[in-house]
Amino acid sequence: MRSYKDYCEKLNISLSRIPNQEKEEVIDYYLEYAVDAGYTSYEQMESKFGSPKNLAAKIYSEVSMKELENKNNDRKGNSIKALRIGLIALFSLPMAFPFIIASSAISFAFIISFFAILIALIVTIGSLGLTAVALFIKSFSFLIPFYPFLWLKSLGGSISLAAIVILSLISLFFVIKFSTRAIVVFISKVVERRTNHA
Numbered sequence: 001m002r003s004y005k006d007y008c009e010k011l012n013i014s015l016s017r018i019p020n021q022e023k024e025e026v027i028d029y030y031l032e033y034a035v036d037a038g039y040t041s042y043e044q045m046e047s048k049f050g051s052p053k054n055l056a057a058k059i060y061s062e063v064s065m066k067e068l069e070n071k072n073n074d075r076k077g078n079s080i081k082a083l084r085i086g087l088i089a090l091f092s093l094p095m096a097f098p099f100i101i102a103s104s105a106i107s108f109a110f111i112i113s114f115f116a117i118l119i120a121l122i123v124t125i126g127s128l129g130l131t132a133v134a135l136f137i138k139s140f141s142f143l144i145p146f147y148p149f150l151w152l153k154s155l156g157g158s159i160s161l162a163a164i165v166i167l168s169l170i171s172l173f174f175v176i177k178f179s180t181r182a183i184v185v186f187i188s189k190v191v192e193r194r195t196n197h198a
Contacts, residue, residue: 002042004034007052014056017088018063026059053092054195060089061191068184079180086187093194114179118172125168132161 008027015023030049039045049055064085070078090103139154 004039004041004045007042007045010052011055014052014092015059018060022063050195057089057093057191058195060085060092061188064089064184065188068181079177082184083180086184089191090187093191121172125165125172128161128168129165132158132165135161
């Protein structure tokens with residue numbers, strides 16, 4: 001008969017992608033839980049928490065949400081790390097083959113679309129920035145024959161374009177941050193739903 005320690009050993013193997021310190025804390029928690037609850041067998045642990053792979057996916061999901069909420073590190077790193085751990089949670093679920101194919105295809109299509117839109121926005125913002133610089137430089141050519149109206153018009157246009165570029169870059173940063181956060185939350189809910197029904 002397999003013991004609760006065998007369950008925690010399999011859980012330990014399934015949690016190979018989180019840092020050792022966090023993994024040790026998680027394993028210790030479940031070992032203590034088993035002792036306190038009087039669980040002695042693998043089957044008792046499995047009936048309470050599901051299979052070790054399901055529990056590992058749930059733990060990965062919780063770690064990704066915790067990483068997303070962590071304010072101590074730099075925020076960009078948190079979002080990217082949370083997304084990476086969330087994807088690990090999603091793909092560590094024991095799934096049927098069709099679900100793996102469908103989720104992989106959807107993820108691939110989403111990533112390609114996201115990067116295509118991102119590149120288009122970056123090119124557009126870059127073009128506006130170059131136009132602003134060129135217009136700014138061109139505006140000074142109206143000072144030599146002294147056409148103050150044309151100079152002010154060109155200078156104002158370049159400053160307006162520069163403001164649009166700056167606002168676009170700030171907006172792009174927040175869109176990326178919000179999108180990453182939304183994806184991590186969505187993945188966490190999918191993992192939670194799948195592990196609760198398993």
